Amino acid sequence: MRDSGVAARALSSKAMSTRTPRRRPRRLRTLAAATLVAGIFCGTAGTGLDVAVAGAQPAATPPFTTPNTDDCPNKVSPPPPIDTSEVPAPGDPAPTPLPVPSPPIGGPKLGQCGVVLPPGVPPVPAEISATGWVIADLNSGRVLAAKDPHGRYRPASTIKTLLAIVALRSLDLTKVVTGTQEDANAEGTRVGIGPGGRYTNKQLMQALIMCSGNDAAHAIAMQLGGVDATVAKMRAEAERLHAMDTRPATPAGLDGPGMSTSPYDLATIFREAMTIPTFAELIHTEQADFPGFPADPKIPGDKDHPGFVIANDNRLLYDFDGDLGGKTGFTDDARQTFVNAAERGGRRLVITLLKADVLPIRPPEQAARLLEWAFAFPPDAYVGSLPDSSRSGSANPSVTLASPPPHDSDQPGDEDTPTHDDLPTYILAGGILVALGLVIAAWWVSGRGRRRR
Structure with missing residues (x-):
């Protein structure tokens, strides 16, 4: 099954910066079992959610090797697809590869295809499975280090940053639109838009950016x-940004047919979005x-669907000190993709990962390292x-970045929120509570729990 934006969420605490854990909001602690059953967190609608099962034996995994790109295997096109998602519609020609700019942008x-490092820096951290990646300074635009920076890969849901640029500069965020069945039928990750639901464009942007809907x-x-x-x-916006590996x-x-981006382009697009x-x-x-959205009169017994809480699916936002936010992605052909930014001491860096895997560590942890x-x-x-x-391709050291609102961990509600990593814990707790409730109910019905008169 093809999907988008579901993976790359779970994250070990190893290699994370020290950050005082924030307690979970009282509302979410109280409603945890109900919300998990209802599937209100990002990515639980229309996806295959893997939940750990107690006692299950882990599957054997092959030895990890860092992908080698020294011979430029992705210079012209992404790796061959593994499914039929890129087959053109009947009558449509297959897209030709994008031209390779010379000199490299x-x-x-950055025209090199292997690891590109400045002199004198330490070796690249171990256990990085991403086939291509770029680290750049958001303020100055300088690229600090890279691997296959202009290699062409599939972006999966990280391309939603490009959609967000177009939409945020075109749409009235206060306008209210009505959800349709076509929206609800969208393939892959869905936040839970329903026919007849009324949503502001800002709420749609929240669902797009936070939950990859x-x-x-x-x-x-x-x-x-x-x-x-x-x-x-x-595509026009990508060309304006001089992201020439992106289609x-x-x-x-x-x-889809002809889809591509590069680690370099994804950093460029995210910088513009910021x-x-x-x-x-x-x-x-x-x-x-x-x-939420109203009951469907065509479905017998259907009831109104209440509103719900959505939570950002980027785990680094909760676990990495100074994180500014990011975007996850996944399809069968793209594999794991990720873009994220963080700030330390006034310095803002963006990291992009393309064609990564969960081995030996998950992509967000790779990004953190x-x-x-x-x-x-x-x-x-x-x-x-x-x-x-502009279309000149020159560096722009004077870009003005927007600043997200600061976190205040002492304020109620500004606390760590449950993500997919929490599911086994909550499911186990919910199961224990349900079992306890059944025992008490049986005891009461049998008469042993009633006061004798």
């Missing part, structure tokens, strides 16, 4: 002229209320530059 060193992507695309028109606008095929990031205050706010938001490593670089250590938003 960002500087000559493909139903939200569809609802947004319909306001931008439809799927084809939206893809055309995303969206779908608004949500599901694989200049939009609403994007910087939403990518940093941990939880939000989301509307690479960020910790790069934050220790001296200021003059870099290998190239991101382009500006």
Whole structure:
């Protein structure tokens, strides 16, 4: 099954910066069992959610080896697909590969396909499975280090950052739109939009950015002229940003004919998105209320569907000191993809990972290791530059970044929220409570629990 934005959520606490854990909000602690059953957290609608089973034996895994890209296997096109998602529709020609710019955008060193490091920095951290990655300074645009920076890969849901740029600069966020059955039927991850539900465009953007909702992507695309028109606008924006390895095929990031991006381009796109205050706010938001939708009169016995809480699916937002926010992605062909930014001492870095896997550690932890490593670089250590938003490709040291609202861990409600990592714990606790309730009920019915008169 193809999916988008579901994976790369679980994260070990190893290699994370020390951060005082924040207690879970009282509302979420109280409603944990009910919300898990209802599936209100990001990615539980329309997806296959893997839950650990007590006593299950882990499957044998092959030995891990870091992918080698020294011979530039992805210079022209992404790796061959493993399914039929990129087969053109009948009558449509297969897209030709995008031209490879020469000289390479960002500087000559970024034309290399292996690991690209400035002199004198420590070796790359171990256990990085991402086939291509880039670390760049959001403020200056300098690329600190990279692996196959212009290699072409599939972006999965990380391309929603490009959709967000187009939408946030085009749509009235206060406008209320009505959900459709076509929105609800979107393939892959769905936040839970229902026919007849009423949503502001800001709520749709929350669902898109925080929860990777493909139903939200569809609802947004319909306001931008439809799927084809939206893809055309995303391609035009990529060209404006000089992201010449990038060609969206779908608004949500599901694989399609000709789809590609690169670690370099994804950093460029995310940097541009972070200049939009609403994007910087939403990518940093941990939880939000989301509307429900009315009963379907065509379904016998259907009832109104109440609103629910959505939680950001980027685990680094909760676990990594100074995290500014990021976007996960996954499809069968793209594998794990991830883009994330963090700030330390006034320095803001962005990390992009493409064609990663959960072996030997999950992609967010890989990103955390690479960020910790790069934050220790001296200021003059870099290998190239991101382009500006013109078509010149020159570095832009004066880009103005929006700042997300600060976290205040002492305020009620601004606390760690349950994610998919918490599911086994909550399911076990819920099962114990249900079993205890059944025992008490049986005891009461038998008469032993009633007071004798």
